[in-house]
Amino acid sequence: MIIDELEKKLRPPEMELPPYPPKVITLASGEKMVVREAKREETGVLLGTIHPLMGVPKDYYDIVAARMFSEILGWYRYRVANEFVIVGAIDGVIAGIVTSRCVDENIGMSLHTLTIKRGLRIGAQLFAAKMEHHLEYIGEKEVWIVAESPIGFKRWMIEYELESAEDRYPEIRHELGGVPTYVLTRELYDAVRDQKVTGTRPVDPQVLATADRLKVPEEYPQIPGFKREK
Amino acid sequence: MMRKITIVGIGHTVFGNLSDFDLVDIMSFASANALDDADIRKERKIIEQVFVSNMGGGMINHQAGIASSLVSRIDLEPAMAELVENGPASGSSALKCAFMAIASGMVDVVMVTGGELMRTVTGWKGTDFVASLLHPEVEYNYGLTLPAFAGMFTRMYMERYGLTERELAMVAVKDHENGARNPYAHVRIPCTLEAIHDGENAHVVNNYIAEPLRLYGMCPVSDGAATLILCALDSPKMKYFKKKEPILISGIGAATDTHCIHNRKDPLELKAVRLSAERAYEMAGLKPMDISFAELHDAFVILELVISEEVGFFERGKAKEAVESGATRIDGNLPINTSGGLKSKGHPLGATGVSQVFELVKQLRGEAEEGRQVKDPKHGMAVNFGGFGNNVVTTICSKE
Numbered sequence: 001m002i003i004d005e006l007e008k009k010l011r012p013p014e015m016e017l018p019p020y021p022p023k024v025i026t027l028a029s030g031e032k033m034v035v036r037e038a039k040r041e042e043t044g045v046l047l048g049t050i051h052p053l054m055g056v057p058k059d060y061y062d063i064v065a066a067r068m069f070s071e072i073l074g075w076y077r078y079r080v081a082n083e084f085v086i087v088g089a090i091d092g093v094i095a096g097i098v099t100s101r102c103v104d105e106n107i108g109m110s111l112h113t114l115t116i117k118r119g120l121r122i123g124a125q126l127f128a129a130k131m132e133h134h135l136e137y138i139g140e141k142e143v144w145i146v147a148e149s150p151i152g153f154k155r156w157m158i159e160y161e162l163e164s165a166e167d168r169y170p171e172i173r174h175e176l177g178g179v180p181t182y183v184l185t186r187e188l189y190d191a192v193r194d195q196k197v198t199g200t201r202p203v204d205p206q207v208l209a210t211a212d213r214l215k216v217p218e219e220y221p222q223i224p225g226f227k228r229e230k
Numbered sequence: 231m232m233r234k235i236t237i238v239g240i241g242h243t244v245f246g247n248l249s250d251f252d253l254v255d256i257m258s259f260a261s262a263n264a265l266d267d268a269d270i271r272k273e274r275k276i277i278e279q280v281f282v283s284n285m286g287g288g289m290i291n292h293q294a295g296i297a298s299s300l301v302s303r304i305d306l307e308p309a310m311a312e313l314v315e316n317g318p319a320s321g322s323s324a325l326k327c328a329f330m331a332i333a334s335g336m337v338d339v340v341m342v343t344g345g346e347l348m349r350t351v352t353g354w355k356g357t358d359f360v361a362s363l364l365h366p367e368v369e370y371n372y373g374l375t376l377p378a379f380a381g382m383f384t385r386m387y388m389e390r391y392g393l394t395e396r397e398l399a400m401v402a403v404k405d406h407e408n409g410a411r412n413p414y415a416h417v418r419i420p421c422t423l424e425a426i427h428d429g430e431n432a433h434v435v436n437n438y439i440a441e442p443l444r445l446y447g448m449c450p451v452s453d454g455a456a457t458l459i460l461c462a463l464d465s466p467k468m469k470y471f472k473k474k475e476p477i478l479i480s481g482i483g484a485a486t487d488t489h490c491i492h493n494r495k496d497p498l499e500l501k502a503v504r505l506s507a508e509r510a511y512e513m514a515g516l517k518p519m520d521i522s523f524a525e526l527h528d529a530f531v532i533l534e535l536v537i538s539e540e541v542g543f544f545e546r547g548k549a550k551e552a553v554e555s556g557a558t559r560i561d562g563n564l565p566i567n568t569s570g571g572l573k574s575k576g577h578p579l580g581a582t583g584v585s586q587v588f589e590l591v592k593q594l595r596g597e598a599e600e601g602r603q604v605k606d607p608k609h610g611m612a613v614n615f616g617g618f619g620n621n622v623v624t625t626i627c628s629k630e
Binding site: 025026027028029030058119120121125128150154194195196197198199 | 353417421422424425426429431432434435438446
């Protein structure tokens with residue numbers, strides 16, 4: 001693709017991000033979830049996975065899905081700086097997605113966590129993977145976080161004992177709607193890492209291969225009777 | 231001689247997050263389901279008395295007069311109606327009240343509906359509301375909660391009897407295996423021992439909640455409702471109940487123990503469980519060895535083991551051997567928590583005792599789902615545990 005001058009001006013400057021090494025987590029059900037970075041060419045399957053959830057108000061799926069849809073589209077069309085997307089896939093079927101981006105080499109901006117398959121703490125595992133990438137592989141000093149749902153607030157703010165940045169507003173201000181911002185510092189992360197972050201590396205090539213080609217879910221527990229239009 | 235009392239209709243909602251509905255809605259769903267099961271939707275006015283069991287309607291759902299509301303919602307007026315509250319054993323206590331009402335000769339047909347709507351509040355508020363059953367000054371005020379008590383109780387049992395975390399995880403695996411086949415269960419996900427205990431990711435996948443109890447050592451917080459319809463076997467109204475085989479309530483017993491656990495000589499001894507079971511056995515003329523299967527109140531998996539010892543199924547400290555040998559699985563000698571138990575099916579407090587007996591009836595009728603049906607059961611037992619063992623009800627149901 002030839003990028004003309006105007007398109008060049010529209011694109012954000014990019015940092016070079018290190019890759020997130022894939023890992024596999026054995027879920028309580030015994031299923032193996034491969035956790036890996038999504039590739040730009042997988043945008044279609046990611047958007048196809050998210051789209052049905054934009055009509056589900058329960059547990060704030062609608063707002064999370066709508067915002068994540070735009071984040072991934074923005075990533076694909078080069079309209080978000082330094083974004084990365086991590087997926088969790090069971091036998092190739094997408095079970096959850098997280099989005100995040102780097103503000104600079106010190107600050108991470110956690111965007112969204114969307115769980116499709118529920119009851120197995122998939123969201124918690126993927127959020128932990130996102131924090132792992134920011135703090136261990138990219139090497140940032142802290143990650144700014146907000147929650148849109150009570151579930152998210154419990155999982156992130158409470159379980160990670162995040163610091164409220166209310167008294168540092170507007171110096172610390174998450175870019176998602178100006179809602180109260182919390183910060184995961186390296187110190188807090190180190191304190192909970194062993195209880196929150198797991199996964200086996202390197203991944204057995206055969207297991208990793210199950211996630212080579214991502215597939216859209218055919219069932220959504222959030223949408224009883226869901227049938228995907230062919 | 232006491233009247234023979236049978237269960238002639240059963241109803242149940244799915245357990246899980248039902249917060250789109252109000253408390254009386256979900257009770258109505260289960261009640262209507264039971265009217266259909268008993269085939270008396272048109273003749274429903276033959277129900278003379280309704281007992282409703284619930285613990286938190288006033289506290290967390292801001293609703294009072296629940297029994298009257300339910301009667302009106304399902305068009306059962308002018309039936310008499312009262313609410314029964316006995317903490318997590320409210321359901322079985324309501325059943326006991328129904329049993330006594332019929333046994334006394336005051337009425338012939340009674341509906342018992344239990345329900346709880348707990349997911350409308352945060353987990354903290356839910357835990358706090360359940361903790362309100364503890365002693366207000368010497369327990370609750372010190373921040374004690376039911377999971378905290380269960381953690382300490384488990385630790386003490388482990389130290390005395392050598393129980394391991396792996397054996398506790400085996401109970402959860404067995405319960406989830408059953409729950410995954412129960413269409414009403416909250417967590418219909420089978421789990422594996424490798425994933426929740428043996429594997430290298432297990433410490434995060436199955437994290438500590440109240441050490442040594444982990445996530446898979448505790449019941450989920452659930453909404454749900456269940457209903458039973460009872461009729462005296464000698465009543466002329468039995469003519470209405472021809473569709474399904476009536477199941478006899480052959481024994482029911484209850485007992486209390488000290489409110490504060492620290493006042494018990496041995497905190498691991500659950501006297502109220504033992505006494506309530508003895509009373510139920512006596513009424514039924516049965517012994518532990520006669521029981522074909524049981525639903526035991528495993529809000530925490532340790533309770534399945536301890537209750538099974540207190541009711542005489544196993545010697546003290548030996549229940550873990552039964553779990554290891556597979557004796558308590560569906561195809562074992564004494565299947566326990568065939569519904570998935572509170573662990574997998576869920577524990578909407580006011581509904582739990584009713585739901586346990588619902589499962590007894592399903593099994594005794596031979597209506598349990600494929601892979602979950604006990605082979606040729608004769609007598610089933612349900613133990614519903616109130617407080618931390620301070621008010622317990624045991625029910626035995628039998629094929630007539």
